[in-house]
Amino acid sequence: MASPPKKTLVFGATGVIGKYIISGLIDDKASFEKIGIFTSPATVENKKDEIAALKEQGVEILVGNVEYEADVVKAYDGYDTVISALGRSTILLQIPLFRLAEASPTIHTFFPSEYGTDIEYFPITSPHEKPHQLKLQVRKYVREHIRKLNVTYLVTGPYSDLYLSAQTGDFERAGSFDVKSGKAVLLGDGNGKVSFTSMRDVGVLLVAALKTPVQGSPKTLKVNSFTATPREILAEFERQTGKSWSVGYTSLEELRRLEGDAWERGDGTRYTLRRIWTEGGTLYAERDNGSVGEPGVETLEGQVRRAIEKQEGRG
Ligand SMILES: NC(=O)c1ccc[n+]([C@@H]2O[C@H](COP(=O)([O-])OP(=O)(O)OC[C@H]3O[C@@H](n4cnc5c(N)ncnc54)[C@H](OP(=O)(O)O)[C@@H]3O)[C@@H](O)[C@H]2O)c1
Numbered sequence: 001m002a003s004p005p006k007k008t009l010v011f012g013a014t015g016v017i018g019k020y021i022i023s024g025l026i027d028d029k030a031s032f033e034k035i036g037i038f039t040s041p042a043t044v045e046n047k048k049d050e051i052a053a054l055k056e057q058g059v060e061i062l063v064g065n066v067e068y069e070a071d072v073v074k075a076y077d078g079y080d081t082v083i084s085a086l087g088r089s090t091i092l093l094q095i096p097l098f099r100l101a102e103a104s105p106t107i108h109t110f111f112p113s114e115y116g117t118d119i120e121y122f123p124i125t126s127p128h129e130k131p132h133q134l135k136l137q138v139r140k141y142v143r144e145h146i147r148k149l150n151v152t153y154l155v156t157g158p159y160s161d162l163y164l165s166a167q168t169g170d171f172e173r174a175g176s177f178d179v180k181s182g183k184a185v186l187l188g189d190g191n192g193k194v195s196f197t198s199m200r201d202v203g204v205l206l207v208a209a210l211k212t213p214v215q216g217s218p219k220t221l222k223v224n225s226f227t228a229t230p231r232e233i234l235a236e237f238e239r240q241t242g243k244s245w246s247v248g249y250t251s252l253e254e255l256r257r258l259e260g261d262a263w264e265r266g267d268g269t270r271y272t273l274r275r276i277w278t279e280g281g282t283l284y285a286e287r288d289n290g291s292v293g294e295p296g297v298e299t300l301e302g303q304v305r306r307a308i309e310k311q312e313g314r315g
Contacts, residue, residue: 024203
């Protein structure tokens with residue numbers, strides 16, 4: 001078994017989920033010898049304050065072009081673990097990152113950018129879901145070419161912070177919890193369970209996974225913060241706001257129609273993912289929180305409180 005991850009290099013550290021991953025690492029920095037990020041000159045220029053804050057907290061900032069092999073090889077030197085939080089449009093750039101990591105004398109562990117639904121969950125339908133295609137290509141490359149690295153796919157399901165938010169325009173029909181108007185749109189019949197992870201907990205659970213020796217590679221770790229139905233979420237919003245909300249429903253059939261329309265217009269990713277979650281695509285037989293030491297995670301109550309504060313401009 002490889003030695004535990006001690007020197008972690010994060011790609012995509014200033015992105016939507018990368019921010020939480022880097023905070024999770026910094027919060028537990030005593031467990032690591034070195035934390036670094038690989039980022040672009042554009043991000044260094046455009047996010048000066050964020051980069052300065054990371055530097056101040058002891059994070060090494062490596063600047064380069066993720067598409068230039070020489071920059072990546074140089075960045076890998078002295079690190080043992082790659083954590084990728086690259087965004088959807090750059091998922092395939094991970095294939096060269098894997099190839100270079102496999103050849104690196106120091107890298108032994110790699111967490112590719114997943115942090116969503118298990119893209120291989122439904123054997124018949126998952127291989128054909130459009131939003132899964134690039135991540136499936138990465139997993140195929142890992143199966144066929146990666147022999148040395150320990151690879152972990154961290155499967156978290158949807159982020160509760162995003163699901164428990166108010167949507168506007170057409171997307172409101174794909175599920176919404178609007179605190180100001182006291183109005184919710186629930187998906188399906190409202191009784192289907194969904195497994196959620198808060199964005200903060202993606203970082204917490206990733207760090208817990210790094211600190212736990214994992215048997216087998218590639219390994220899929222299915223973790224979460226809590227499981228709840230849309231009706232349970234609504235009931236918690238009503239309890240905390242102290243009033244009844246007006247409620248609409250978008251059936252699965254209607255959601256599939258909206259999804260088709262969105263793909264015809266160009267990109268239906270957000271609809272497809274919500275349809276998969278509503279179909280039960282996050283209901284894994286078991287969750288792996290226990291196998292990574294059962295770290296403390298957020299609750300439905302806490303996430304609803306946070307959503308209310310945020311929508312009321314207090315958070
Ligand atoms: N479960 C869910 O509900 C959920 C929701 C959203 C995303 N996700 C998943 O989380 C993962 C990360 O997504 P995200 O939304 O956090 O990503 P993002 O914010 O769109 O992008 C993340 C980072 O990728 C890097 N990047 C983006 N475009 C680049 C380019 N052209 N060249 C070089 N670097 C580029 C940037 O790194 P720098 O920070 O270094 O500039 C950026 O901050 C994905 O696998 C996505 O599917 C899951």
